[in-house]
Amino acid sequence: MPNKWSYPPANILNRVEGAFPGNYRELWEALQAASQFPGAELTSWYRDPARNRGAGGAARSSHLLGLALDLYAPNLDELAQHLREKLKNYTVSVQVEQRPPHVHVQALSAREAQSPKFLELLRTFYPGRY
Numbered sequence: 001m002p003n004k005w006s007y008p009p010a011n012i013l014n015r016v017e018g019a020f021p022g023n024y025r026e027l028w029e030a031l032q033a034a035s036q037f038p039g040a041e042l043t044s045w046y047r048d049p050a051r052n053r054g055a056g057g058a059a060r061s062s063h064l065l066g067l068a069l070d071l072y073a074p075n076l077d078e079l080a081q082h083l084r085e086k087l088k089n090y091t092v093s094v095q096v097e098q099r100p101p102h103v104h105v106q107a108l109s110a111r112e113a114q115s116p117k118f119l120e121l122l123r124t125f126y127p128g129r130y
């Protein structure tokens with residue numbers, strides 16, 4: 001499994017933190033929690049549109065703004081359970097995905113992902129694409 005994740009670029013970090021305060025902090029907590037799980041590794045974080053397409057991501061994926069992480073461990077269900085337990089005080093969602101096998105941790109809520117604010121940010125950073 002390739003391990004070539006990218007940190008969100010500073011301009012995106014700054015704007016998105018202003019628009020959705022606290023979301024990156026939740027991902028940071030998720031990383032901390034993952035670091036306590038044997039064999040867990042970060043496989044994807046920020047993805048630009050080309051990379052997102054290559055990864056089979058949704059058109060409006062949270063990865064486009066660095067608001068989701070993908071993690072891998074040999075036992076995905078146990079990893080997901082560990083993360084949900086550690087992150088129970090946060091609003092992140094933790095989802096086991098099979099193609100390819102990983103745990104998707106998303107800071108952006110379903111409601112935020114549908115918001116005009118989210119679309120506006122996508123249009124700001126990827127003009128002409130959204």
Ligand SMILES: [Zn+2]
Binds near residue numbers: 044063068069105
């Ligand atoms: Zn993901």
